[in-house]
Amino acid sequence: MRGQCCVWWCWFKHHQHFTQGTLLSILLISVFFKDYCVLFHKQITMSNLPTTMATSGSKLRLPGPSKLKPPGTPFKRQASDGDLITSPNKKARQISPLDSSDDIVQPKVPPMRQGTRLTRQPQTKMTKSASMANLSVGGQRRNTMHSKSSTLTNTKMRASTVNLTGRPSNITAATGTAAAARAAAARKPVHNITNRVVNSQPVTRNSFAAPKTTSTSEVVSKGKPKRAPWDMKGRLQDMETQVNSFRSERESFEDRLSGYNKRIELLEHEKQNLNQDLEQYQTDFLANRKEADKLSEILRREQTERNLEKQELQRKIEDMEYETSSLTRKIKARDEDISTREEELAGLKKTLSNMTSQYAGIEVQFSSTKMLLEERTKQASGLMEEVNQLKATVTTLENKLTDSDTLRRKLHNLVQELKGNIRVFCRVRPLLNEEIKNNGGSDVIHHISFMDDRTLELCKSADPNGSTMSGLKGRGAGTIEFSYDKVFQPSSTQAEVFEEISQLAQSVLDGYNVCVFAYGQTGSGKTFTMEGDHENEQLEGMIPRTVKHIFSTMKQLEDKGWSYKAEASFLEIYNETIRDLLATPKEAKNLSYDMKLVDNKKNEHYVTNLKVVPVTCEAQIQKLLKMAQQQRAVASTNMNERSSRSHSVFQLKLRGENTKTSDACEGTLNLVDLAGSERLKESGSEGARLTETQSINKSLSNLGNVIMALGQKQSHIPYRNSKLTHLLQSSLGGNSKTLMFVNVSPLEMCVNETLNSLRFATKVNQCNIGTATRQQKK
Numbered sequence: 001m002r003g004q005c006c007v008w009w010c011w012f013k014h015h016q017h018f019t020q021g022t023l024l025s026i027l028l029i030s031v032f033f034k035d036y037c038v039l040f041h042k043q044i045t046m047s048n049l050p051t052t053m054a055t056s057g058s059k060l061r062l063p064g065p066s067k068l069k070p071p072g073t074p075f076k077r078q079a080s081d082g083d084l085i086t087s088p089n090k091k092a093r094q095i096s097p098l099d100s101s102d103d104i105v106q107p108k109v110p111p112m113r114q115g116t117r118l119t120r121q122p123q124t125k126m127t128k129s130a131s132m133a134n135l136s137v138g139g140q141r142r143n144t145m146h147s148k149s150s151t152l153t154n155t156k157m158r159a160s161t162v163n164l165t166g167r168p169s170n171i172t173a174a175t176g177t178a179a180a181a182r183a184a185a186a187r188k189p190v191h192n193i194t195n196r197v198v199n200s201q202p203v204t205r206n207s208f209a210a211p212k213t214t215s216t217s218e219v220v221s222k223g224k225p226k227r228a229p230w231d232m233k234g235r236l237q238d239m240e241t242q243v244n245s246f247r248s249e250r251e252s253f254e255d256r257l258s259g260y261n262k263r264i265e266l267l268e269h270e271k272q273n274l275n276q277d278l279e280q281y282q283t284d285f286l287a288n289r290k291e292a293d294k295l296s297e298i299l300r301r302e303q304t305e306r307n308l309e310k311q312e313l314q315r316k317i318e319d320m321e322y323e324t325s326s327l328t329r330k331i332k333a334r335d336e337d338i339s340t341r342e343e344e345l346a347g348l349k350k351t352l353s354n355m356t357s358q359y360a361g362i363e364v365q366f367s368s369t370k371m372l373l374e375e376r377t378k379q380a381s382g383l384m385e386e387v388n389q390l391k392a393t394v395t396t397l398e399n400k401l402t403d404s405d406t407l408r409r410k411l412h413n414l415v416q417e418l419k420g421n422i423r424v425f426c427r428v429r430p431l432l433n434e435e436i437k438n439n440g441g442s443d444v445i446h447h448i449s450f451m452d453d454r455t456l457e458l459c460k461s462a463d464p465n466g467s468t469m470s471g472l473k474g475r476g477a478g479t480i481e482f483s484y485d486k487v488f489q490p491s492s493t494q495a496e497v498f499e500e501i502s503q504l505a506q507s508v509l510d511g512y513n514v515c516v517f518a519y520g521q522t523g524s525g526k527t528f529t530m531e532g533d534h535e536n537e538q539l540e541g542m543i544p545r546t547v548k549h550i551f552s553t554m555k556q557l558e559d560k561g562w563s564y565k566a567e568a569s570f571l572e573i574y575n576e577t578i579r580d581l582l583a584t585p586k587e588a589k590n591l592s593y594d595m596k597l598v599d600n601k602k603n604e605h606y607v608t609n610l611k612v613v614p615v616t617c618e619a620q621i622q623k624l625l626k627m628a629q630q631q632r633a634v635a636s637t638n639m640n641e642r643s644s645r646s647h648s649v650f651q652l653k654l655r656g657e658n659t660k661t662s663d664a665c666e667g668t669l670n671l672v673d674l675a676g677s678e679r680l681k682e683s684g685s686e687g688a689r690l691t692e693t694q695s696i697n698k699s700l701s702n703l704g705n706v707i708m709a710l711g712q713k714q715s716h717i718p719y720r721n722s723k724l725t726h727l728l729q730s731s732l733g734g735n736s737k738t739l740m741f742v743n744v745s746p747l748e749m750c751v752n753e754t755l756n757s758l759r760f761a762t763k764v765n766q767c768n769i770g771t772a773t774r775q776q777k778k
C-alpha cells in the first residue's frame, strides 16, 4: 500500500494540474490494481532489497542495503556523475542527507563565512536531495535512470521522507523563513499522520540501512477500520482524503521547493561570493606571498646589515675595551702619580708652614728693611745726582782721551820718524838641550850680557886674528856694547816680541808699507822668530800673529765703515832665482818669475806669474803658510840641520775703503826670513853649497849696501844688485816702515858671526831712510 501511495504521489506531483475529476477516475483505476500493488509492496518489504517498481509504465529502482552508506559517514564527492541528476553543475554541493544529522562532521569553511555556512549548508543539501528525489519519482527520467542513480535517488527520497515526517533539523531552524512556516502549516495533517511513524520508529542512521516504510494507506488503515472491498464509496472517501492530504503535501513541497530554489540562489550567490573571496584570497595570497618574499628579502638584508653592524659594534666594543684597558692603566698610573703628588703636597705643606713662619719673620725684616730702603733711596737720589755729574765728567774725559789717543798716535809716528823708519830689534835665542849639556848643564850665556832692554854687551876674550873692536863702545878689553831699539833676551816669548811690532801691523791697515825681516847667522832663530811653531799657538811667530792681528783689527774697523780686501803671495829667492811657494810644481812648471815695475813714480814692483791668493780669513793664510813651508827648500849644512838656504818673502797687500768717510788706503806687509849669514870658512861649504853661500852672502851684503846708501842719502841706491833688494825696494825706501830682527846665537863658538851680525844691525840702525808716508788712494 505504501508503494502504491508513493506511485500515486509521484504521479500526482507530475500531473498536478489535472482536475480533481480526472484524479478521481485514476484512483478508481488504481483500486482495480490494488491487489497487484499490495503484492508488489509486500515483495519489496520482504526482500528489503532494491526493487524495481513499475507504475503506469514507469520504473523506480530502490537501493539495497549494501548500497547505503554506513551510519555517520557523510556522502563523499567521489560519487559519479550519475549521482547528479537534476543539476550536474552543482554536484559539488550534492551531499548525503545524513549530513543533516547532528553528528555529521560539517565541511570546513572559511572563518569569515563560517557562521553563515553552519546554518545554511545542511539545508542546501537537503533541498537538493529532496528535489532530486521528487524529480526522480516524478518520472522525468523514469525510462533512462541508471540503477546506481536510482539507488541514490531512493536513498535521498527516503531521507527527504524522513525530513518530511517532521524530524527536527537545523535546516528548518536555520532557515526560519516565512515559507518554512507556511510549509509547516500545510504539512500539519501529514505531520499528524507521520507522527505515529516517528513515535513507533525514530529516525536514525541505522534506519536508513533498513528502511521501514509505512504507506499512507497503512497509516490510514491503522487509524480507521479497513473498508470492505465492496465499500467503494468509503474507499472513495478515503482516497479523497488521501488526495487532499497529498495536495496539501504537494503545496508544502512546492513551498519548500521554492524556498530551496531561493536557497539555491542564495547559495549560488554565496558561492559566487565565495569564489570571489577565493579569488581575492588567492590574489591576496599571491600579493601576500610577494610581500612575504619582499619582506623575507628585506629581512635577509636587514639580517646581513645587522650582522655587519653587529661585527662593527663588536669591533668597536673591542676597541673600547682596549681603550678602556689603556685608560685603566693610565688611571692607575695617574693614581700612583696622584699619590706621589699627594705625598709631595704633604711635604710642600710642611715646607709651606715653615716658610709661612719664616715669611712672618721676613716680613718683620722687610718692614725694617723697607724703612732702611727709604733712607737709602734718599741717599741714592743724592748719589744719582753725583753719578750724573760723574757721567758728564767721564764723557768729557773720554773725549779728551780720544783726543789724547790721536795725539799719542801722532806723537808715536813722530817718535818713529825721529827714530828713523828703519828700526832694529835684537833677539838672542836660548841655549837648546844639547847646547845646555855642552855648556856644563847651564843655560847661562857667558859671553853676552844684557844691560837693559835696549843694550847688550858681547864679551870676546881674544881675537886670534888680531882684529879689534875699534869703533865700538866697550867697558874694557874684549867687551863690546851694542844698543838697538829693543833687545830681547833668551827668555823673551813670541807674544812679547810681537807686542813690540803690533803697531806696525796697525800701520799696514792705515795705509803704510811695512817690511819686517830677520837677519842672522844660520841657526840663530830667524825662522823661529818669523814663523815659529804652527802646531803650538804660544810658539807662533811674527807672520801668523801679524796676520791674526790684521784680521781682528779689520773686523773692528768694520764698525767705523772700513772694509778691506786682502791678497797674499809667498815666494823665495834661492840663488838669485824667484820661486813661487804657493804654486805647486805642476803649476809652476815652465813659468818664469821676474821683477817688473808697476808704477815708475812709486817704484812699485811686482813679480810676473806669481800666484796671488785673495784671502778673507786668517785660516786661509795659515793654510798658505803651511803649504809654503813644505815647499821651501831646505838644505842641510854643518851649522844647522834645518838650515834654509833661501830668502823667503811673505807679502800681504791690503786695500781698504771707508764707506762713511769715503776714505781709501793701500798698504803692503812684507815679512822676510833671510837666509843664514855665515862665513865661508866656518860653514865648510863646498861645491853647490859654496855657491849657495856665496849667493846668500852677496844678497845680504847688497842689502847692507842699499841701507847704507839710503842712510847716506846717496843718489843711487843699488836696489837691482840683488833680487832681494829689488823686490823690497818699495819697502826699504823712504816710503815704508822697516823693522829688522837681528837674531843672535847664544853659542860662544859663534861669537864672531854674532859680532858680524851685531855690527851689521848697528849700521842699519844708524841709518835714516826717510819718513814713511801714508798711501792714500783717491
Ligand SMILES: Nc1ncnc2c1ncn2[C@@H]1O[C@H](COP(=O)(O)OP(=O)(O)OP(=O)(O)O)[C@@H](O)[C@H]1O
Pocket (backbone or CB within 6 Å): 428, 429, 430, 432, 490, 520, 521, 522, 523, 524, 525, 526, 527, 528, 529, 640, 642, 643, 644, 674, 675, 676, 677, 743
Ligand atoms: N827664541 C827661541 N826660543 C827657543 N828656541 C829657539 C828660539 N830661537 C830659535 N830656536 C831654536 O833654534 C833652532 C834654530 O832656529 P832657526 O831654525 O829659527 O834658525 P835660523 O836662523 O832660521 O836658521 P837658518 O838660517 O838655517 O834657517 C831651532 O831648533 C829653533 O827651534
